[in-house]
Amino acid sequence: MLFFDPLYLIMIAPALLLMFWAQIRVKSAFARGMRVPAPLSGAAAARYILDHAGCPDVEIEITPGTLSDHYDPRVRVLRLSQDVYHSRTAAAVGIAAHEAGHALQHAQSYAPLV
Template sequence: MFIPSIEYLIFLSPAFLLMAWAQWRIKSTYANALKVPAKMTGAEAARSILDAAGLQSVDIEPVHGHLSDHYDPSHRVLRLSEQVYFDRTAASVGIAAHEAGHALQHAQNYGPLVIRNLAVPAAQFGPMWFLVFFFLGMFIPQFGVPLMLVGIAGYGAVAVFQLINLPVEFDASNRAKRLLSEMGIVDSYGSDAVASVLNAAAWTYVAATLQSILIVVYYLLRVLGTGGRDD
């Protein structure tokens, strides 16, 4: 009863459909933005943004992988996928500027980012916590409901992390769009292409958040609705 079933898939279908649409949008907008030239490579754009903010100490490195771009706050390093690092396109400077936005958030102790970083361990261990306690509840009937609720709380930590992450990602994208335009790295056409890519990417975070919330709600309904009995 508690193993994912057709009912589970139907319950989570809004999140699945939204994620599929967002992934399609990213693929489409990214392909279009690759055709729009920019004055700088992704690495050069990120370097310009960081230097303008006085963050010369933040390094930029190329890494393997497609769209494997990220900012590493522990080492203060911006890691850009090779295509983003080397290409002179609106897609590359948009993604690079978004990651540079995270470095700016870190330097400025941006509140939601600080909270998100504190919540990372809970998000990492939440799914395992959920599995352990939920299935313990299934096999120890006398403590079934309390154990299952403890497990669901573990997955709830993932949902909370995703909610906190939304303003962090939206802010980084808004910074990227504004700075690329203000610094003249992209023209109006390039600005539109950057906005399309980053707006599409934002929907993947929304879909991930919706999915984690629906998972929590689904299992809460199953546990509280049956008293934890598999009947």
């Protein structure tokens, strides 16, 4: 017979609430940043950072989804969601720069990444 302890809900509830609160905050900040114009698209900003930091061999691709942006160190590819790749907004540039930073960390053999 399966046993369920109600104490489990009491212990896990704060973590779940914190997780949902953080997710709402990230999405809200992204939405606000998408209303602030920028001179470059996310892809152009990432390319600029990578080229000027000596990482011109890192490819930049579009990946499906929202806030699904990531750097894949196995194949040296920076993947940006369609919103970030094409948008000329502060949020797009900030996210692209953040992901480009991971590529730079990989190029410099940053221990937690390699």
